[in-house]
Amino acid sequence: MSNFENDTSKLQLKQVRSQISSLEETLLLQRRRLEQAEKIIEQQKSFIDNFEQQRNKYRKLFNSANDAIFVVSLDRKSPGYGCFSDVNNVACKRLGYTRGELLQMSPLDLSTQNDISNNKSLTLRLMREGNATFETNLRHKNGTISPIEINAHRLTVNGKDLFMGIARDITNRRLTEQATRKSESLYRLLADNVHDVIWTTNGNFKPQYVSPSFFNLTGVSQDKAIRLIEQKILPTSPFPSDCRTNPFPFKGQSVHWESCIETTNNNILWIESIASQLPQHKDSDKFTGIIVVTRDITTRKKIVLELEAAKEDAFAASQAKSTFLANMSHEVRTPMNGVLGMLQLLTLTSLDSEQFKYIEAATTAGKSLLTIINDILDYSKIEAGKLQIKPELFHLRKMVRTLINSFETSVNSAAVTLRYEIEEDIPDSLKADQTRIRQILFNLVGNAIKFTERGEIILQIKKLKTKDTNKILLEGTIIDTGIGIPEGGAEKLFELFTQIQTNEQKKFQGTGLGLNIVRQLVNQMGGTVELQRNNKNGTTATFTVEVEILAQKASDTTNKSPAPILTSPNRRLSTLIVEDEHINQQILQAILSKLGHQSTLATNGEQALQLLESNHYDVILMDVQMPVLDGIETTRQIKKSTKFAAARHIPIIALTAYAMAGDQEKCLAAGMDGYLSKPVDIKALEAKLKALTSDKEQNV
Incomplete structure (x- = not known):
């Protein structure tokens, strides 16, 4: 070893020690930030408590409503598609079923044979328009048929499509309408005694009659009721302004609309009005007016508005959580x-x-x-439905061997043995998401190590056949001799933030995220996962994932020495490093120097733009998150401003310390030509530089 190489090594080791010292200071800072995070968690707990109160309030309103309320799943991915997911007490009482019975049924189970086709088309209309009001018939458990009116609204809760239908028995209304057509006097007698308000207009839409129940509803006297209807209720209706001169456009149909009025005691009242055309005279086609039934829907409206508010609050909380996770991960990732x-x-x-x-x-x-x-970021992605599976070529045996070796320092070799077995007929070259398979194994093997103090841990990988001859199911089994799990506790461990609490397990710590993430990942990769309690002691974890077979023979070649990663560059490149972190500047400069390239530093986007005004570079390495001017905006200015026309075609490689969903798309949309995550891998950077510069030279 030459003196120069020895001095270089010592310098590098000295830098590592310096970085370790810096890391210790950073960890102290992170501990303080974690204390701040604990305060935030307390605030989140308060938010959850408040959410529980709101949910209990919703449940109370839900069950105290006068109308039957149904919630139906419209999510085709849900196993309960088309079935009731919730019903209130009134619905159970009116239909004669228990809540449990109704939750096993769909609306079609309650429909008459004549209404099934119509109800299916109404469901499609609801999916298309978002809300619908319609009339239908429902069958009671004892066989009797009841006509109802349903006011349905489509909702999206936790990414699932639902519709909430508020059903009102309209038997009395239909009887009232029939009686009205038979006898005006009988109609008046009935209208004066029903709870809903009934009012009529003449052919010019001038209110003529208002039932006395209008006073009970609004506190407005009979002589002022007509003026209130003219000024507040009719103007909100869907009737066109030229109805009085043109033929009535809703002949034979019921017209529904909602209005908001103020009562005499200054209370806000939501009402729903349902209008039908009055019968025409026998000897004339002249429009004679409408008859309207108006009812109080304040309770129903309050439920809908509170559901919408809860949905917005939940979305805001989810966004805040994602931002917090991204920022925290960046703070931890940068020194690491x-x-x-x-x-x-x-x-x-x-x-x-x-x-x-x-x-x-x-x-x-x-x-x-x-x-x-x-793992924390993946949970956030999974929750938001943004985690993607990215298949790629990988070598199974090398991946497993590297994984097992990474646990050497975690295993007490004197008391615990860790080994693995892979069936010989499994091809070594496979295509699947290697990162996610490694993550599954890392979580399951890591759990086994955590809960095993003596004995052995065995990882077995076998091959299961599938219908597709180009694919196989990999079955991984992790068997340990640890403390095991209580009877009936296996399934609970897959729930979020859940750990089985026993006297023996209190000393083990964890986030409670790992197994839930494992289940989500194997589900997305076409497999399953389960835990079983061993007969004597310990636990067996079994999972399957679907992988593609490549036309290569199985091999298990091993190269103990590090593979060479540097080659002589095709030409010496002049690179601009735009990075605000000093340690990252050092690393990038050292890597580029090892690769035989020159480099210039800029600590933010503003400095980079100044350098580009008077200098030419072959490649720009652009950090995404920087003070003063970030990488995204800097790239936009380079690519779009006429001031930097000469630099517009310089390849720009994005560098980021964290990778949330959409980051890569944002970088490419801004005009960047490549994307690398930190810590930058020398091989990956070398390959990216060669690819971008060779493409550039070919296009010149």
Whole structure:
């Protein structure tokens, strides 16, 4: 080893020690931030308590409503598609079924044979328009048929389509309408005694009669009722202004609308009005007016408005949580990326086997910490439905071997043995999302290690056939001799933030996210996962994932020495590094120097633009998140401003310390040509530089 190489190694080691010291300070800062996070969590708990109160309030309103209320699933992905997902007490009472019975039924089960086709078309209309009011018939458990009016609204809750229908028995109204057509005197007698308000107009839409119940509803006297209807209720109706001169456009149909009025005691009242055309004279086609039934829907409206408000609050809370997770992950990732970057550079220096082993162990530990951070981000993505499965070529045996080796420092070798077995006939080259399969294994093997203090842990991977000859199911089984799980507790462990509480398990800590994420991942990869309690002691975790077979023979070649990653560059590149973190600047400069390229530094986008005014560069490495001017806006100015026309075609590679859903799309939309996550892998950067610069040269 030359003196120069020795000095370089010592300098690198000194830098690592400096970075470790910096990391300790950062961790102290993070501890304080975690204390702040605990305060935020307390606030979140308060929010949850408030949400529970609101939910209980909704449930009370839901069950105290005078009308029957149904909630029906319209989500085709849901196993309960088309079935009732909730009903109130009035619905159960009016139909004669228990709540449990109704939750196993669909609206079609309650429909008469004549109404089934019409109800299906109404459901399609509801999906298309978002709300609908219609009349139909429902069959009681004892066989009797009741006509009802349903006011339905489509809702989206937790990403699932639902509709809420508020059903009112309209038997009395239909009888009233029939009686009205038979006898005006009988109609007047009935109208004066019903709870709903009944009023009529003449052919010019001038109110003529208002039932006495209008006073009970609004507190407005009979002589002022007509003026209130003219000024507040009729103007909100769907009747066109030229109805009095043109033929009535709603002949044979009921017309529904809602209005908001103020009572004499200054209360806000929501009312619903349902209008029908009055019978015409036998010897004339002249429009004679409308008859209207108006009722109080304040309770129903309050429920709908509160549901909408709750939906908006939940969305805002979800957005705030995602932003918080992204920011926190960036704060933790930045110093860790510095450590991993320096460790990566150390592997390029002259090291003996022992030093290389230590650096490899430190790198593995750092990557494990990043994996935990990724778990938190993945949960956020899964919750938002934005986690994507990205199949790629990978080598199964190498991936498993590397994973098992990463747990060496976690296993007490004197008391616990960790080993793996892979069936020989499983091809080594497969196509699937290697990152997600490794994440599944990391969580399940990590759990086994956490709860096993003595004995052994075995990872077995077998092959199961599928109908598709180009695919197989990989079955992974993790068997441990740990403390096991209580009887009946396996399924609970897959719930969010859940850990089985026993006296023996209180000493084990965790987030309660891992197994839930595992289940979500295997479901998206066409598989299943389950936990079983072993007969004697310990636990067996079994999962399956679908993978594609590639036309290659199985192999398990092993190369213990680090593979060379640097080659002589095709030409020396002049690169502009736009990065605000000092440690990342050092790492990028060192990597580019190792690759044989020159580099210039800019600590923010504004400095980068100033440098581009008077200098030319072959490639720009652009950090996304920076003070003063961030990477996205800087790229937009370079690509769109005439001031930087000469720099417009310089390839720009985005660098980011975290990867939330949509980050890559935002970078590409701004005009960036590539995307790399920190810590920057030397191989990946070298390949990206070659690809972008060769493409550029071919286009010149």
